Amino acid sequence: MEPFLPSALAFLGPRAAQALIGARGPLPGRPAALAPLASVYSPSIVSNLELLRRGMVGEGPRAGWRETIGAHVAEVEDGRVVIELEVHAGHRQEGGVVQGGIITQIADAAMGMSLLTRQPDDQANVTIELKINFLRPVVEGRLRAVGRVVEMRRALLFSEADVLDEEGRLVAKASSTCLAVPRPWR
């Protein structure tokens, strides 16, 4: 028999959902597959902070999206991550300015990664809501998305990002809500 899952969590699959609602006790029916994460978590796995730092030098799990647009992780510290992007023609829309989705992408990544620095090493997060204001058009130069933690709750994580141009002017301002999930990589 399928264990009951709140509908909002069903898309995550039973294991991820259990990690979120674990305090309510184990789900019935699948004791082996649904062992609490603490028991399958091995402290020898790479920490989230270390993983992000490896990402800065092109190591660790592959992040294809970064290769696609040419973004890189520039700074990682507790509660704060900076993503940089050297703007080129491939980022521009028909009007000659950087397409908003590109800016959103680096803001989202900076926010999610800033949250990751504060999460336990067996957790990661997924964005469930994001809002952005585009304040200035960008044509060229290096963009910096500075993501930082606003507040961490048990399952819901709140963050903000400023996207700055090469002169340090505020280009976009974003905020997001993320959901804590079991870490999908080792």
Place this chain on the structure above:
Amino acid sequence: MRGQPSPAQRWVGIEVRSVGEGEAVLELCTRPEMRNSAEMVHGGFIALLADSAMGTAMGSRLPDGVRHPSFDLKVSFIAPGRIGERLRAVAKVIHSGRRTGVAECRLTGEDGRLVATATATFAILSSTSDQSEA
């Protein structure tokens, strides 16, 4: 009038504590009739306080008589507001352009815990020509 609460704000009980250049601090003393079914402050009052604070901050950057309605408001409800406590909203303008402005706001409870964050976008209706263009 600059920094003066609107009739709606007065009716709810929002007080303007300070207005600076692009900044404003507003407070709301929450009452039992503001509670939701969870016995906490209904989110609508938190949104109203945030919108009011950001609107007041925006107004402080503009000449008298320039209307600046918000056309976008996003609130992240982070912790519940307790009935009877005084909620404090600190708003700052982060962008003030010719036609639009953007402000952000942090709302805290009496113990300093973060209750909500918000951002809003404002239309700046600076002259009659803007209205004829619209």
